[in-house]
Amino acid sequence: MHSTPQEKNTQQKNVPLQDEEQPNRAERIIAVGGEPVLPEVGESVYLLRYWQDLGLVGMGAMGPVRLSALEVIAWQQGSGIALAPWEFSVLREMSAHYISSLRAGAKAECPPPFGDPVSQFDRDLVQRKVVSQFKAFILSSSGPKG
Template identity: 55%
Template sequence: MPEIGAAQYLASYWFELGLIGSGAMGPVAISATELLAWQQGSGNDLTPWEFKTLREMSRAYIASMTAAETPECPPPYGKQTEAFDRSLVSKKISNAFKAFIQAKK
C-alpha cells in the first residue's frame, strides 16, 4: 500500500468498517447508515469531509474490483509490466522440456 501520510487514520477507519458492504447482487459501497452506526459504536466522530471520503473510498474499491475482472485491466500499483517476448519464453520452455527428456534417458 502506498504511503498516505497524515490520512493513515482514515485508512484504519476504512479497514475497521470492512472496506465494502454486502448487497443482494454482490458488493456495495458502505452505506451512510452503516457509517453512522460505526461512528456511534466506535466513538469516532467524523467530519463531513471524512464521512464523504470513506464512502468514496468504498465506491472506488468496488469500481476497481469490477474493472479487475477484465484481463486488460492494468495493475493498481506502479508501472504496468512490460510485455514479454513470447518467442524467448517459447525457447526457454522448449529447452526446459528437452533438458528434462535428456535427463530421463
C-alpha cells in the same frame, strides 16, 4: 489489488466479482516473491484504518455495494469516533471507488493500480540463477593456472 483477473475467453456478464479459488492480484505478486506496491498516504493513514474497520464495502443482494450512510453512522456510534463531514463523505467515496476498481480489475487487460507487473519475479528462480553464476565464477577462477 484485491481483484482477480479473469481470462478473456471466460468473461461473462454474470460472473461473480471474486473467484475464491483463484488468487487475486496481490496474492499473485506475493506468491512469486514480490511485494505489492501501494501509494504513500501520509497523514491520511488513519482514514484507511477507519475504512478497514468499516469493512471496505457493504453487502448487497448482488455482491459488494458502497458503504451506506447508516453503516458509517453505526460504526461511529459503536467505535466512539466522531467523523468530520468530509471524512464521512471520503469513507463512502473510498468504498464506491474500491468496488469500481474491483470490477475493472477483473478484466485481464486491466493493469494493476500501482506497480509494474513486468518487475514481478520469482525469488527462487532468481536465487538459483545467481547461485549458478557465482558457482561458475568460483570454478573458473579456482581452476588450474597456466
